[in-house]
Amino acid sequence: MNINMINNIIIDGMSFSLPLFIMAIGGIFSEKSGITNLALEGLQGMGAFIGALAATLAAAAGAPDASTKVLAFTFAAVGGGLYACLHAVLCIRFKANQVISGVVINILAMALTSFLTKVINRTMFGAASDKFILTVSKRITVPGISSIPVLGAFFTSVYPFEILIIVLAVIAWFVLYKTTFGLRLRACGDNPGAVDAAGGDVAKLHFAGVVISGALSGIAGMCFAYSILAKFSGDIYMGYGYLSIAGYIFGNWSLLPTLAACLIFGFARSSGYQLVKLLGMPSAYSDLVMILPYVLTLLLLVFLSKKNQAPKALGEIYDKSKR
């Protein structure tokens, strides 16, 4: 194994882990507020769809590449957030079972996006296609630091969205732990009755938690569309949403341990690929590598699930009028 491979493991690992991480942060917002969110998978897909659609339209209108990407990420966040409203309404207004609602949101997202992709391709672009082709995002290499062995890889071929994610993660931490909004949101996940009695609006906080998870998931979906997929299509539903859920469960619903979990997934995946390459195995073997993050998830869950403590009021339907 040479240094180049180690570099590749780090570069690919980071570009896969960070989108998982930002999606997991979204999940933490939702679950810390007390709403179970299994809908991340669908939210990231819907976000990526809206973002990719915006990018395709902008590109067709001749917008420059950089502003297209800004637009794509903005729309992905908005699209994910809006679609998350559906989960919020189902859970909060219609008091649906939150697990079922999450899965429904996912199934509906898959159906809607694949249908709309085809319809839009046919009606607007006259093409029979089930995808929106996107250009792979440009990568940035920080001069100087990047030439440090191994460590430099973290500053080599970095997607711009990785920087965005780190900035967003810091903001998310600040909001969650330093602001009144964060204090009340987290309180909802433990005892919504306390927030209600203290004059907080539980439904609004629940709603905010879910919508934030949608926006962040949308951004994550767009990251995948702009990196490993280079398109939007049904291939976006690879279970990454569920991986990030597993991520914050290991992370015990706090940010830094969640980051660590996501990094483990990312590096497991990228090392696997490098290994297949190194051993010169046929491409079918990469299928086996693909399962590494999933197997790892199961194993980690076996060791950590019992210890970790979910927010106390998670999944409870909060009914103000209950006495």
Add this chain to the structure above:
Amino acid sequence: MHDAKLYRRIAVIAVLLSLVAGAFVLLLLGRNPLMSYYNILQGSGLAPKAKYAAGKAMFTDLASLIDYWTPMIFAALACAVAMKTGLFNIGISGQMLTAGFIATITVGYSSLAPAAAKPLVIIIGMVTGMAVGALIGFLKFKFNINEVVSSIMINYIAEYVISFFIQTRFIDPLSRQSRTVSSAARLTLTDVLIAGYKFNIPLAFGLAIIAAFAVKIVLDRTVLGYELKAVGSNRTAAGYAGIRVGRSMVISMAISGALAGLAGVSYYLGYFASIQPKTLVSTGFDSIAVCLLGNSDPIGILFASFLIQVIGKGSTYMSSQQSVESEIVSVITGLILLFSACSVFFMGIVAARRKRSDAGTSDKAQA
């Protein structure tokens, strides 16, 4: 019972709302919704098409619909058994795939005679599915792993591992699928000539109907069913009553997995005769819609699965007749799912209204 009747009404409304929403989309796309829905009936053999290919008739399509319906009944029953125990088996697709694959490579590629092969396929399918289901239940019971997360992980692991084996060992280079299983092992008798027409006869269909009634009897009339339902509605109370909660969850997931395994063999060695690598069939996910729509009741599921499969089966014909994307059908299914998920709320509203109108006439409840 009162609630069941109420639920039926809500389910019908959910379906109608979804069809109306679908019609609206079709109108937007400039298609005639009534005609489109009629095409669905035609495609699924419930209404006559304008013309048929040689040796085919409406009843050919109908037989094919039943062939297509069979795995869905099993899959939705699988979902229902878990749901009644308060578990959400979203891994039905993976369990179907695993069962189908194991049955394919053990019996499907053997030279066993039909009389031995067919029962063996069923048994192997059940056992494999049961093993996977029980594993998920065990992980939940022993390590407190959310069954949704673990079954999704197992879905992907199964998908990729099986795809790896198919591509390295069992690939048919032309179809890019696994090699076709022997007709001796297949649970569907293909191209049976009756009165000059060709029919596909699903042998497992009878088993599916029996399974539906068996599940109903087990849930409603047996000690096991009582225990599973108690665990499903309140684990603490079940433990207090002396029910071994963990054991019940594992048993429930094992039964659920076995039913999913039956869905798998009746799909991969029945309706189809090969496996497409890197794909999980939508049946596993649609079965959740069916189960919710059928209120997790086996008889309700028979109706709900028929409806969903008619829509699914007819979609290809509708798509070709109306030149509209067949995916609209999954959107409609998704909407049915969405509206069914709200049913608890609507039932609550109706119940509250009823209670208010009853107030004063019946017992004096305490605050």
Add this chain to the structure above:
Amino acid sequence: MPNTSTQPEYIVEMRHITKRFPGIIANDDVTIQIRKGEIYALLGENGAGKSTLMSMLFGMYEPDEGEIYIRGKKEKITSPSYASSLNIGMVHQHFKLVSNYTIAQNIILGAEPKKKFLGMIPVVDEAKAEKDIAEISRQYGLEVDPTKIIEDVNVSTRQRVEILKMLYRNAEILIFDEPTAVLTPQEIDALLDIIRALRDGGKTIILITHKLEEIRKVADRCAILRRGKLIDVRDVPGMDAKQMAALMVGHEVQLTAEKSEAHMGAPVLEVEHLVVENEDKFDVVRDVSFTIHEGEIFSIAGVSGNGQTEIADAVAGLLRAKSGKIKLKGKDITDLDVRRRTLAGISYIPEDRQQVGLVLDFSLRDNLALKDYFKEPFKKSSILQQKVFEQNSEKLIERYDIRSASRGDTVVRSMSGGNQQKAIIGREIEQNADLCIFVQPTRGLDIGAIENIHKQIIAERDKGKAVLLVSLELDEVTELSDTIAVIYDGQIGKIAPAGEYTNAMLGEYMMGVAGTKQSEEAKHA
């Protein structure tokens, strides 16, 4: 009509308040008027409508009819935060605290002090919060450590936090909903002192309670509610307890249960050196030993959360013993599971009837068979016998007067708390077990139902059964018990015949300040 120029006579007026819930009228044309600076008590049984009335004053519900005047001004109180802005505060019966937050975070929640980060972004100023809280707690003698996590502090501290929450928001009108239910006699006295101090500091206090004693100790005036209606308002000094009780219940009540001499027989339950740990691997029951005989009511008295429910759970098999032995009629049952213990002769009325004792979504018929469905004749070769279920359900409904909308078919969730409790008690008594465990059997029930249940407990004893009673209600313990064990911090401080205790003594043992067994590490909380 309210007059803006002069001070109105009443700080709170609720006029002709009516509030309906599906199936019941919680408040029926109730009018109360409260003066500034008085302690005003609301007396009534459970379900009399006291809490509902105050929930409307606090903005948690809105009245269907009637008007509320605060300081002479008509107000529509739509939310707790609006009530808070009118300087109304409430300590709820079930504390509204965030378990993983510090005391300071809990107090400021919803009214957070803010500072600017980088001169522009508002953030929570926790340092200021802690300073302010320390000051208020000094001012009113409510000592707390603001940096402690709620999970780690005891019940009376949590209550102080709730009071501080109100004071932090400058509440002038303080509502206390059954504040003494979870306290020891000594803690109750301390709380009543605090309440008096608050009144003397100019606050107006509304005290919801069903305990006459407390009202006599602190209240200035007292309103009596019964079945949602206002019965009377009295000045407390010089009132007659018996008469008040009669007004509250609607008929003459017997304040003590009738009980004959106990005839104790052979030992039924023997617990030896029992240790039980909770989920966090912390020992909540520490080296407990006791024996219960045939024909004996044995009570474990103590403040909530000192290990008494864990003892009951461990005896019934819901919790595993970490060490020690449990013997039933001489047979070691320590390693048996719940089912085998049931069959060995234990019946159990758990503390939480809705979450533990019943499957709320099952029918009454199925719930009444929860301990029998697996036995003949309820099943025959694993098929349930509906007829037997129905006969059993009819028998219990008649015998225990369980009222429901459609008898056996009723879904238990829709039944009232009292009838749910009757269903559990009926089912468990019919087990005819040698040992009957009652945990908080009368919590939340009205006096009539309580009387009834007490009679049944005594009847069980007189049949020669062993009864283990766990209750937080001292009156209940002293009235019923033949033997009382007092538990504090997972250890039993004293076991003695009921007659040997005075109330003060019980209190001392409940606080762990008396006796020999109190441990030096007792203050882990």
